Amino acid sequence: MAGGASLQQQHLVRRIFREPRRERPARRACADDDVIVLVHGWSFPNGREYPLQLLRPIIPTLLWAVILSVAVYPLFALLRRRLGLPRGVAATLLAVFLIVLVVAPVILLAGSAIDTLEGYARDLMRGEHLLPPPPDTIQGWPVVGQRLHEFWLNAANDMRAVLKDHVGQLASMGRWMGGIAAGLALEILQFAVAIVIAGAILAYSDTLTSTARDLAGRVADAKGRHFLEIAGSTIRNVSQGVIGVAVLQAALLGIGMLVAGVPFAGAITFAALVLAIVQVGPGIVMLPVIVWVWFTLPFGTAAIYTIYTVPLLLVDNVLRPVLMARGLQTPMVVILAGVICGTLAGGLIGLFVGPVVLAVFYDLVVAWIVAGRKADDVG
Structure with missing residues (x-):
């Protein structure tokens, strides 16, 4: 931060926070302008969004937390009203439920995919047919019919030979799918953290809502x-x-x-x-x-x-x-x-x-x- 900007901010702090209370109502508009200048100077020193840069890694997670807390607030209020639970308990139960709702399908999906791939791998090692023969009607399809029928027939008769002919493409596809899986796992982890933060927001929803309304006002x-x-x-x-x-x-x-x-x-x-x-x-x-x-x-x-x-x-x-x-x-x-x-x-x-x-x-x-x-x- 430049020296001139720092002196200006110190001057504004003295004007805003050390000004006698009786003088503030008459100068409210001026004080509001001072606050805006002060926050802008701290937020954009030398034209750089310094606090925003600090918060950038967690901004998506915080946004998700706010979105989730707003979206499930009616359910949170219903849970408290019907069961008479304290805020903290109701928020914790709802957060745990949401985490299970997000994580459980992913675990089941991953388990199902692994089981299916293992079954195909065993069938492939035993030399069993993984695909049924192609219908003859495919040959009549325009442009791609003959090639698709031939490829399908070769795969149905000898899948191992077809896979050997496309090792490079399969390896590239495997790396691509691995990258997608890693990114998906990171997104799910981020979403789980957002759910935890959303639970904390719900637990203090009255105070935070009042603060947000005051700020918006x-x-x-x-x-x-x-x-x-x-x-x-x-x-x-x-x-x-x-x-x-x-x-x-x-x-x-x-x-x-x-x-x-x-x-x-x-x-x-x-x-x-x-x-x-x-x-x-x-x-x-x-x-x-x-x-x-x-x-x-x-x-x-x-x-x-x-x-x-x-x-x-x-x-x-x-x-x-x-x-x-x-x-x-x-x-x-x-x-x-x-x-x-x-x-x-x-x-x-x-x-x-x-x-x-x-x-x-x-x-x-x-x-x-x-x-x-x-x-x-x-x-």
Whole structure:
């Protein structure tokens, strides 16, 4: 920090904190400006965001903690009201439940994938056929039909020879999948830490909520508190409309695949969940599954599975808008644009930050337009 900036900050500290109390009301606006200058000087010494640089490693975790605490607060309040639990106990129970809810499916998915791969490895060592012969109808497919049929037939007859011919590609794919697995493990660990922090936020929710409202009021008076309410309602609605519907959709799709005997059902279910959350939709991974079912299973079973699966691929288009727009004055198109654009710009955190930013921006624009109309009417 430069010497001049340091002297200026010392002067501001004396003005703000050593000024006689009786003089402060008359100079509140000036004191507010002094606080802004002081915080800016400490936050951006020589143009560098020093405290922000210090906090950068934990900002995603803190954001997740705030998002989670806001999203599950109604459940936390219900738990306290129904069971009469103290805040700390209710927050701890909810945090443990969320950690189990996140970690348990990952452990089951990893175990299922390992068991499936071990089974394929044993069958491969024994020289058993891992794939059924390809249907003759594949040869009639345009462009790729003949090559796909030939490759499938070779793999069905001698999988070991096919694997030997593609050792380099398989090694690259293995490294790529290993990197994805390591990144996923780190994200899950970060999410678990965020859940613990969210539990602490819930335990002190009254105090923290009051502080947040006071801070919002100091920044933008009554509008600041209104924006805070918009942010909380938007986060809760997005968590219900996007995350809730995605979890329900993926769970029902996974049950259908388990009953039908689809291989790698756990991994496909997880992929469907991720695609549903990021608004791409699970159809990308489920349509090949439907094709596999029709080529592999009996006609009746394939028909029942298709009748069960296709409505599940479309149900989010009905449930998501209803849940996301419930109780909000912000138009549904604004919230949906925030979800999609936020996800593209900031990943999973952007899924929540995007709608909040656009909802507040929309409210600001509406207030600006209304103020202009009132000014025109007065004039």
